[in-house]
Amino acid sequence: MNIIVTGASRGIGLEIVKALAATNHSIFAVSRNIKALMYLEGVCRKIHEQCKVYTVPFDLESGDYNRELLPNIIGKEERIDVLINNAGAMINKPFIEVSDQEFDRVFSVNVKAPFKMIRALFPHFRKNAHIVNIGSMGGFPGSIKFPGLSVYSASKGALATLTEALAEEFKDKGIRVNCLALGAARTEMLAEAFPDYNAPLSAGEMAVFISDFALTGHKYFNGKVLPVAVSTP
Numbered sequence: 001m002n003i004i005v006t007g008a009s010r011g012i013g014l015e016i017v018k019a020l021a022a023t024n025h026s027i028f029a030v031s032r033n034i035k036a037l038m039y040l041e042g043v044c045r046k047i048h049e050q051c052k053v054y055t056v057p058f059d060l061e062s063g064d065y066n067r068e069l070l071p072n073i074i075g076k077e078e079r080i081d082v083l084i085n086n087a088g089a090m091i092n093k094p095f096i097e098v099s100d101q102e103f104d105r106v107f108s109v110n111v112k113a114p115f116k117m118i119r120a121l122f123p124h125f126r127k128n129a130h131i132v133n134i135g136s137m138g139g140f141p142g143s144i145k146f147p148g149l150s151v152y153s154a155s156k157g158a159l160a161t162l163t164e165a166l167a168e169e170f171k172d173k174g175i176r177v178n179c180l181a182l183g184a185a186r187t188e189m190l191a192e193a194f195p196d197y198n199a200p201l202s203a204g205e206m207a208v209f210i211s212d213f214a215l216t217g218h219k220y221f222n223g224k225v226l227p228v229a230v231s232t233p
């Protein structure tokens with residue numbers, strides 16, 4: 001399979017690529033941080049010497065998807081089986097202090113980037129492709145909310161709704177779209193959101209679930225927003 005993982009430079013995304021590296025799939029690891037991606041490529045090679053991990057340096061906010069991103073992916077593999085929209089941006093600030101720029105950055109990475117990514121890749125998705133959007137319990141309807149995370153949670157709520165809408169729209173193409181609303185996993189982003197909280201799951205543990213789900217979940221789910229949480233937050 002040909003798999004794209006965004007936000008691969010650290011945290012959960014990095015661990016997803018490591019988990020997938022043990023398989024014989026081709027993995028395209030996307031982030032702005034070329035150094036981190038090259039390091040990851042080396043780590044993956046130690047996990048599985050023959051692994052096919054391609055580094056794709058790209059800014060999901062300001063990059064040109066058709067001119068800069070696609071040639072780095074479609075130039076190597078014509079068809080895409082799995083897209084994991086994992087990259088995320090978070091702002092932890094009282095609502096009244098959030099600037100327009102901060103709002104735009106969070107929505108740009110969490111909502112607009114998955115939209116642009118899916119639109120650019122649309123002609124290249126194989127029948128039965130699986131798009132996995134990484135949401136958050138913060139954006140899950142009716143979940144407990146936390147002060148300071150209004151914009152982040154709203155963006156993840158928008159991503160969840162986009163998931164449901166696209167699953168319906170892509171039904172006839174055989175492309176399945178799901179959203180995993182993650183609970184806490186130990187990463188730098190979690191430390192920024194909840195500095196004193198020690199989450200029960202590591203990024204690696206969360207990543208193992210996400211990679212398994214990305215490979216097989218579309219046989220069982222479409223258009224679903226699934227909570228993946230053992231704790232609050």
Ligand SMILES: NC(=O)c1ccc[n+]([C@@H]2O[C@H](COP(=O)([O-])OP(=O)(O)OC[C@H]3O[C@@H](n4cnc5c(N)ncnc54)[C@H](OP(=O)(O)O)[C@@H]3O)[C@@H](O)[C@H]2O)c1
Nearest residue numbers: 007009011012031032033060087088136182184185187189
């Ligand atoms: N950790 C948790 O407890 C938790 C809980 C709920 C949901 N989530 C969600 O899970 C996903 C991963 O979270 P995480 O904790 O692993 O986050 P993280 O450690 O902060 O990593 C975020 C990733 O997103 C990438 N990214 C951000 N802006 C980008 C941009 N403009 N262009 C390209 N890449 C960009 C970063 O790459 P570069 O900076 O290298 O470009 C980085 O690899 C996120 O969507 C997050 O919202 C996490």
